[in-house]
Amino acid sequence: MNACIIVIGDEILSGRTLDTNSNFIAKQLDLIGVSVTQISTISDNPTSIVNKLKESFSSDNDFIITTGGLGPTQDDKTKQTLAEFLSDQLVLNQQALDFITRLYCTNGRTMNDLTRKQAWVPSSSEVIINRYGTAPILWTKKSNKILINLPGVPYETQAMFKEFIIPKIKKEFNLPHIIRRSVIVVDYPESELAITLTDWENNLPDYISLSYLPSGARIELRLSAKGFNKTILEEEIAHEIKKLSFILDKKLISTTTTNIVEIIADFFSKNQLTLSIAESITGGNISRKITSLAGSSVYYKGGITAYCTQIKENILKIPESFINTHKVVSEEVAKKMAINCAKLFNSDIALSTTGVAGPGSDEFDDSVGLAYIGLYFKGITYVKKYNYPYLTRDEMITWITNKALELIYFELIKNK
Amino acid sequence: MNACIIVIGDEILSGRTLDTNSNFIAKQLDLIGVSVTQISTISDNPTSIVNKLKESFSSDNDFIITTGGLGPTQDDKTKQTLAEFLSDQLVLNQQALDFITRLYCTNGRTMNDLTRKQAWVPSSSEVIINRYGTAPILWTKKSNKILINLPGVPYETQAMFKEFIIPKIKKEFNLPHIIRRSVIVVDYPESELAITLTDWENNLPDYISLSYLPSGARIELRLSAKGFNKTILEEEIAHEIKKLSFILDKKLISTTTTNIVEIIADFFSKNQLTLSIAESITGGNISRKITSLAGSSVYYKGGITAYCTQIKENILKIPESFINTHKVVSEEVAKKMAINCAKLFNSDIALSTTGVAGPGSDEFDDSVGLAYIGLYFKGITYVKKYNYPYLTRDEMITWITNKALELIYFELIKNK
Known part of the structure; x- marks a missing residue:
């Protein structure tokens, strides 16, 4: 219709x-x-x-x-x-x-x-x-x-x-049922994924269709089944997703939701871990994303927007000399922010961001578009560097937020 | 055309x-x-x-x-x-x-x-x-x-x-110029404003039109002038805005921008004041709004998302007994959060939020939709209570964020 x-x-x-x-x-x-x-x-x-x-x-x-x-x-x-x-x-x-x-x-x-x-x-x-x-x-x-x-x-x-x-x-109206289920695959280039799935895809029943929906470093595989018998459609889709889990193994990180915040929430609650966040460039945006989900207070202890250098010194306890030596936008400061954030909030895992969203440079003359994300867990701190000079201020904040959320599952979930 | x-x-x-x-x-x-x-x-x-x-x-x-x-x-x-x-x-x-x-x-x-x-x-x-x-x-x-x-x-x-x-x-194409300027009026019911402005409005030149655009507790008055001589249009609009400033006096809070974050930024930098924010229900959203503006680091010292009660105790230094007596969503806790946030960040002004965004109640059984916003300045703390039980989680976070931003200028700017 x-x-x-x-x-x-x-x-x-x-x-x-x-x-x-x-x-x-x-x-x-x-x-x-x-x-x-x-x-x-x-x-x-x-x-x-x-x-x-x-x-x-x-x-x-x-x-x-x-x-x-x-x-x-x-x-x-x-x-x-x-x-x-x-x-x-x-x-x-x-x-x-x-x-x-x-x-x-x-x-x-x-x-x-x-x-x-x-x-x-x-x-x-x-x-x-x-x-x-x-x-x-x-x-x-x-x-x-x-x-x-x-x-x-x-x-x-x-x-x-x-x-x-x-x-x-x-x-x-007598409309057919449409049952949709998605799975999330990470760390798999789209074309390679398509080759891996060729046989499986060719053997899908004709009432089930497949879409590839890439988003950032993730690919959503969406299965849609259309027909008048709801129970059969649901069983068949579940059956195909089981096959997919077998083929993709650890590359498949969720069969229940496509929302990365939900995937993270699921990981934290299953493993009884807690999170805290120290944000500079993202200004509270990651915290806002995490808390957009009801029930996030179970694993999210809280965050700090350490927007000026002084707060990084006074509250996050990063010595002034350390910041001056390494510059506020640096791998070292991102690392220290994550470690000290975990200490301050007494959380198992801590995320940090530092960077220049522009349009002007910061007081250390770092170039616009440069950013670091830090992630602390069990004595180890991962730091990733990003450079997006062509993004607007708002886009930069959004991208670094997405990258930070993806980093959590890349480093933690996929190696679980 | x-x-x-x-x-x-x-x-x-x-x-x-x-x-x-x-x-x-x-x-x-x-x-x-x-x-x-x-x-x-x-x-x-x-x-x-x-x-x-x-x-x-x-x-x-x-x-x-x-x-x-x-x-x-x-x-x-x-x-x-x-x-x-x-x-x-x-x-x-x-x-x-x-x-x-x-x-x-x-x-x-x-x-x-x-x-x-x-x-x-x-x-x-x-x-x-x-x-x-x-x-x-x-x-x-x-x-x-x-x-x-x-x-x-x-x-x-x-x-x-x-x-x-x-x-x-x-x-x-030979299009006429269109010059638009807006002013922001607060604390003036729309119908009363219309009565106050009747004479002025009736005397506007016929090439200038006026729109009332209410948004929250603010009203944007937008003047549009259309014609082929740009200089005359600009002069005439400036002239009418001068008349408006005279008629509306302190109720007119901006003749340069309609963005509330810019109005706040302007107030803080003119008065050389600093701001910090302690967010519970808004989860970092106010911080994100403030930092969306380039140059906000001049007056914004930073914020804390005190999402779990423990962080309100350990970092914001609100005693456990105090929280238990008054409940975490209360006028008293909102007040204490604002005062202690100002201390923690060493800022002149501090904003706080606490509330229940739902869909479930909190551990103190507070009802969904209840929230308090606190504002500390020079030894005085203002607290406002809000109740929006019909809003979704996301809408609740957005509304309380807007109310908090409006509260800053209602309490501070309009009484400047």
Whole structure:
């Protein structure tokens, strides 16, 4: 089955707002095997909306999904336009009105006429109560197609789409199941990996497809199985992943998640180890990534952003003379930062970063783009040097963060 | 003048990749007064491309801009399709070939047939050398419209669009200048602000327009002046901003930037003050925001992510008994964290956060969504309580980070 997405909003056409709704909706539809054939962003005005709806209804899409343009201030125009397009009229939907009234009572706000107008919908539309806001979601059957109108607020639209629209589509249409599983391979050039896997790949059942998705030094191998018997699909995918584990052995570092922070968390909790981080160039970004995962407090003791040299001296206890001799951006300082961080936080493993993100050089005249990452574990400290002079400040921080996360599993996990 | 943007790519339709190119291009065009009327994302195949080009050429857009679909592996199909659409044929462009060859030499890579094919372009197209990659950018005049074909790689497309396409459009077309300036107002409800500014707004020259852009507790007032005499526009906007400064006085906290981190940086460096941060719930995110700005090392001494209670005890020196009495997520602990952070880093001002980001409660059974932010300055500590039980973990971290940054200027800057 096919779908098209219509994003309604002048603020997107002017570049003021980045549209993330269509990406979210496309991803969710892809998971249930509905293909998106086109995404259109159009202006908030009735003519554009009607023209695009007409065009979409004459296409071969089964679903036409709109986001935005349902706000109360443009209510008159947009919903009236929609009703006219459907050769219908607006009626008061009591269920929607009750919900909006309840929502306003709970928040101690006073309803006004604009809010009440939100409850008026085309009479032929099924209303799906929007649990996260006041604009009801509309589901309308017309000419053998389904038109779904969602609000523009990403929080409302994305939550409602995943929790209510996707299950409703799955319930009302006989879609095949799509089961996806990924494994993460490290330390294997893509072309060599492809050669190693040739025989296995050629013998995959025809309802299982394979994608190579490289990201940094990792490759995600994604298996997708499509069919009507969910149990068989799951068994077959599990069976193929078992074969892969056998072929790839230690190069395969995860069969359960593709998120490197989760892989690291898994390693730390399995081995009952703790981590701490001393960041200079990355300024707190690695810490933020680690703590983005719920439950990270089990293994993550904490971190220090030792942004000025003085803090490296006073808190990380690296002597001033040592920093002056080796320069703040050096293998030696990265090493010392990692060792002393482990001591300060009393952690088993410690990570450190030092470098110049630019655009200017540091006080030691180190060149922009130079960075060191240190990793301490059981008396041994690994240090890696990086040089990315062509990156912007933000890109540099992101890259060094990724490299640091990868270093943890390269040095620790793969040699476990 | 009008433009439409065509984004070519199956990976965007499947939701695997978030399109950021169209947002960037729309923003850049908006700055020079070109309106985007529609953005379409379509499949990588020749039929979709030709259909969309035909449709766009029959619209009233002056510019048709495509991104993606120029990669060497689909070269045969896409560029051949483009040539056919233009009733043209592909020819070898020597300048493009020379550039690609030089690029390959510099990087020590070997050219192959696919790479050489990148230099074949429609004979009627003007080639703009892509300084950041191998796919040449095409600028073609047809039926009184300009067709611009850009690659899909965001880094290449966005840099080239800003550095070469925008200046070329400005040079070849007599576009009016658009001068934009924004001021940031705090502590002023939007409706009251509108009433205060009524007279001033009514007396704005007709070539200057005003937008209210609220964001958190701030309101950005954006003035846009459009006309052909740049000097006059700049003078008039400066003149209106002077009037605004007079009317709004201390409520107007910046006339130079809308970035809160820059406003904070400006405050700290003007007053020669230093900052340190002790983060628990935000996990390093505030530190990361502060260090995202080049030159932040002048006032930012550093931060600590005191993620587990033990670190709050051992490094921030908050007694275990104190934490147990008050609970780790409490006004008292937030206060103590800020005071002790200032001591530890020897900074004038210190910020602290403690809270429960969820999805589970902490060891003291505090409810998810509860958080405190502490701010220490000259012997006084301010603490604010927040409760956002409906936010996801990530949203909670983002919100508390924003609130913390706002708190700095509310408490310090506005009372300066």
